[in-house]
Amino acid sequence: MTYPNFKFEITHRVQSSRARLGKLYTPHGVVETPAFIFCATKAAIKGATVADMKRENTQIILSNTYHLMLQPGPEIVEKMGGLHGFMGWDGPMLTDSGGYQIFSLGHGSVAEEVKGKRNSQRPKSLLKINEEGATFKSYIDGKRHTLTPERSIQVQRGLGADIILVLDECTPFNVDKAYTERSMHMSHRWAERSLQEFRRGPEGVQALYGITQGGIYPDLRKCSADYVNSLPFFGHAVGGSLGADKAQMEEVVDMAMEPLDPSRPTHLLGIGGVSDVFYGVTHGIDTFDCVHPTRLARHGGALVQPHLLDSKGKEHMNLRNAKYRDDSRPIDDSCGCQTCMTLSRSYLHHLLKAGELLVMHALTVHNVHFMNRLLKAVREAIATDTLDQEKKKWVS
């Protein structure tokens, strides 16, 4: 199986790790990897326009199939020219399969940053999982829906993102190895059904990613990697439980990546803190997504390099802090985002205190720019094999 109009080109590798530079060609443009994918969950970046996203150097965004299949429905999006036409975004896009929200959230809310924290129990809206698929209640009107691997692909065909994902079961964090293994095999069968459904669609319009499973178990990670490697996916995503904390997460990413076919672009699902980006690229991750930068912005947090912070271990400035009340400096005077070019910490602090909408926009714009700047710095550091030195500027 081929993917006309798509190509993944690895342009540079380093000796010291699996880090690499790439070019991911899609019908809507080329993504320089490693890259960050911003979440436009319901076909909108919360707090920024697509023009803002472009201006702040965004390469690629994603939307969530779960939310859009319920509202407005894939037929509407398709009629409006797919997500690209609907949103007015002309760059590359990705959609997920919808599975993650059904299995782990169920209420249309956003994911926790660290996967281990979120999967402790099933949502009440999840009614049934079996070989056929998953049945759940809509968070909007309570109606029953069944999402099968085939249906997920059909919906994603309607949405029209460049990169689409197979449906997998997202297991809760606390399941044992036996459950993880059974679930992995079912996800593998779902992946084949997804692929079969995908083949029925037009060629060269979308590219399908498989998802590697296996939880925190090295042998299952190996087994799952061998399986997805053997199927003609264009790329891979690292899915399944990544463990309980950041340390375990890095371990699991390592064991997941080691056996994966390195010629395919690989996405790390739902992870995108600053330190995560550094260990991710070191293990060969090409793309990241996370709601964190845009969600943090809506709560008054601005992502900054550690030299701008008093306390260690933090990755953002809380502009609600009273010390910014009369601070005339921008968030970061080395930042070229629209917010830092025009607004002071004092003004942003005032907007937060006053409950003004505008501050969500201002901080979203900054955090988007920050992530794009971070990934650009990471790409430059890979080019010169100086990732360790670069990391010191971004992580305390």
Add this chain to the structure above:
Amino acid sequence: MTYPNFKFEITHRVQSSRARLGKLYTPHGVVETPAFIFCATKAAIKGATVADMKRENTQIILSNTYHLMLQPGPEIVEKMGGLHGFMGWDGPMLTDSGGYQIFSLGHGSVAEEVKGKRNSQRPKSLLKINEEGATFKSYIDGKRHTLTPERSIQVQRGLGADIILVLDECTPFNVDKAYTERSMHMSHRWAERSLQEFRRGPEGVQALYGITQGGIYPDLRKCSADYVNSLPFFGHAVGGSLGADKAQMEEVVDMAMEPLDPSRPTHLLGIGGVSDVFYGVTHGIDTFDCVHPTRLARHGGALVQPHLLDSKGKEHMNLRNAKYRDDSRPIDDSCGCQTCMTLSRSYLHHLLKAGELLVMHALTVHNVHFMNRLLKAVREAIATDTLDQEKKKWVS
């Protein structure tokens, strides 16, 4: 008393009414009048950046002294370079005196569009009005504040808008003639105290507007106009109660404007529906302000010309309406705003249903563009003395 760096030039008059074209020169640029002034109440346009405002052809914005004196306080704003520096807006600005919110709202909420509807009782936060000024409780922390004519000018000096207003008592709508007359005379004495305080400040930085009072009583309107005409204000604002409904409002504006010195720029406080603009300019109004366009946007309403609406008498499209669900057209295909250039009614409907922040931005941008386009059309119609014909395109 002179106003260096300020000038009001009447460039064209029509025969059929008091409508005129003007150029209002300020230290931050020239305003072509008639013009609409958008409300950045707490030093922020709700839902739009200053870059958005510029792009959509905005000439001038205002902020509210009442809100800003409580949060963040005029000292902070002054330290950050005044409102212009604080907000990053480099065009002309106006501030009100703070009186309106104290006398009529008290809770930091926004004004009703039609003045007659809103002034039926005093807010609980207003503790005392006497010759000295008004004492009220802060809506933020309950602290007592006294606003005197002198204090209002001092605060507005700190805020640094180009055009500032004298403190006046805003009488409730339901007061009788005796109260209106007593209040008018007190407001006149306050106006003189405001002027005296204003003279103590630097010349050529700000221009002071007097406010004409007199409620719905022709003899009081005449008396107040004579009074403000006699004092060296740079411009005037039409204040006080304008009556119970739109018909009476036009009558009152007529009786207020007739005796006012026509050589001074004149502002109509808090009024700015589409039909209001037409009768306002006919009676010689040069500038309008109203929260309506931006507030309406936050509730899903897009200002449009009547030919785009099914029902008569309305001035906006409610994009929550299910009929827009699969409507691929922009709000108005003759509109050049960023929203109409890029987004469909269907998408805006989806964003409203999904509760996405972005829609407030999209509709604010449209409504700002609409008002600026309306005022431009009005100016062109005055130039050719075709206001009546033009009105038919905008008011059903």
